Amino acid sequence: MRKKTLHDLKDLKGKIVLVRVDFNVPIENGKVTNNARIVAALPTIEYLIKNEAKVILLSHLGRIKTEEDKKTKSLKSVAMEFTKASTHAINFVAATRGKKVEEAINNMENGSIMMIENTRFEDVKNNILVNYESKNDEKLGKYWASLGDLFVNDAFGTAHRAHASNVGIAKYIKESAIGFLIEKEIKFLHDAISEPKRPFIALLGGAKVSDKINVIDALAKKADKVIIGTAMCYTFHLAMGKKIGKSLAEPEKVDLAKKLMKKYQDKLVIASDSICTKEYKDVKGKVYENIPDDLMGLDIGPKTIKVIKKELKGAKTVIWNGPFGVTEFKNYQEGSKAIAHELINLKDAITIIGGGDSAAMAIKMGIEGKISHISTGGGASMEFLEGKELPGIAAINNIN
Template structure:
């Protein structure tokens, strides 16, 4: 899809509304809130710097956490985020502790070219005078129109919220002449959209995680688009049960066994399942464990793919030209059951070096490649958990649909 990007815009002298994803963890230090991890702020810097260097007046806004009552607001203010952004940019950042009203409007009107302002957490609009109204989360038309009135053009760089139709993305876009993608959003559309819509083949998808029910629509969509779909993680035991194997105390969804049988029958050799497992007698790193080929003993549960599965999966990946990975192969948080997940990460580095496009999406998969220290050796690490999942399911994402076509 050919979407308008920030580079297509005339920015000088314009009030540029920018939806960013600054939903970062905070910590308390000496009674003050500070940013605990600034990765998401750093990721948005290229778009922010581009706007400022081209004479734009940047008006930034983001949600932070969930606001369910007035009591939630003080601990979820954007003020510490603004302070961290100022440090990273090396220039002042005006923080306005409001989401609407004269104070915000005056501050925006006083901005000069190359200056930046950030206003308060957009989800403050979800609770008004103690009442839960969800003006932001339910895309209140008046709020979207009001925020749009504060600027001249809208740049959406928050892929992490692209699957939500909120006032701060779809609402503003519906009320402003031009909406463009920032560099982060553009990259997500290029890589994830390209993988789903027009992948270079062979295209291999790797789907892991705990439950079939969480990712069934992804598996079904990718079985139609990919050349091979590898399944690992806890969900693999539902497929094992569907094949009639004994799975001991392994995680599985009894109500999804028939669906798994149908997928196995329909997919044929396109669906690649584990052939062995590392089984343990309890959910703990120091558990007694062994490699189970086929049936798992009573009292044991599968917590990782086994060595033969690792070799099988590597062989499937060896000549891939496009790989999408979402979800771990086992309980990678425990070192004794992380080998499968880490082996996949290492193999993706190899296929990337051979010229393949490799895309990692989802919190656990991202954590795994960061733990391995190979995130910068892969083609793309998606910044959106739920958004990347829905993109892989083939769904239209409101935040992307609202961006103007070129």
């Protein structure tokens, strides 16, 4: 069933529209350091403003486990960054419910925007962890739904979670739809795995095989090659009988790695060499295939880079999730840089980079405008690729 989109919502003028966005952005010294997620949500918000709706933005920011966490996790600085990015004024209300919020809504004009405080402030009350937002408290979802006429979910980054601010609101509000961002995310990811142009190459980084076992399995069934690098490859190295030194691995998943290598022996490509160092520090390392006991691998080596370049040559669909190396260290960015360089030079190819660390890495490298699509949701994109139903999208009204 197709989900309702913004274009399916009629007569928006004067309607109060609750919009769940994903403004979970990095903040340092009270300032947003990367506004990509804010910018990604603007088309939906601009459309609603143009149609003279009253827009109420809801988002989380980080995790709230104590009252102390609230001091550094307010959305106030995010609201300020939104004004800079959009040039629209926004009324930030330092509350998640109650009289302050209700009065602010009553005073809204058509085409105006307000933002309530971090939805996860509802997870802690009087220093007690209650998780009203994160556990989809029915009363909270019902309350937020009562504030508006319509609900738009445009937070792909939390679509794989059932929270009060997405699933809860959708359950109790009269009409709901997905925003332009989620619509775009679904299209790119769906097309990539259901009707991929070939050769179709998947690149998977990250730390744990256990985190991506279902993704490896799902992609290996559809892709021509699945390339595994960074820390995740060391569990496979153990399965091959190679020495990995102090590198991060999951010894308890070795049997699983062996099964995957046997099942997909013609498709899996495992990084073979690594740039290694004694400590987890940004210092120059050395290349090894069998890593000495006192060293750890922090990036893929030149032999692996050469193999990846060969596999990517002529690729028509590429999905990349997880950096290939510790990219926060300058000395261990070469693997990811080499892959990025290959992707932006592919001709007539669909290139997709997964969210989370991968998206941050792509933006840091300045390649976001040269990639077909950079997902705003790391966990959500992986679960979508696994074929799982995403609660935040499933809760939205279907087209009759």
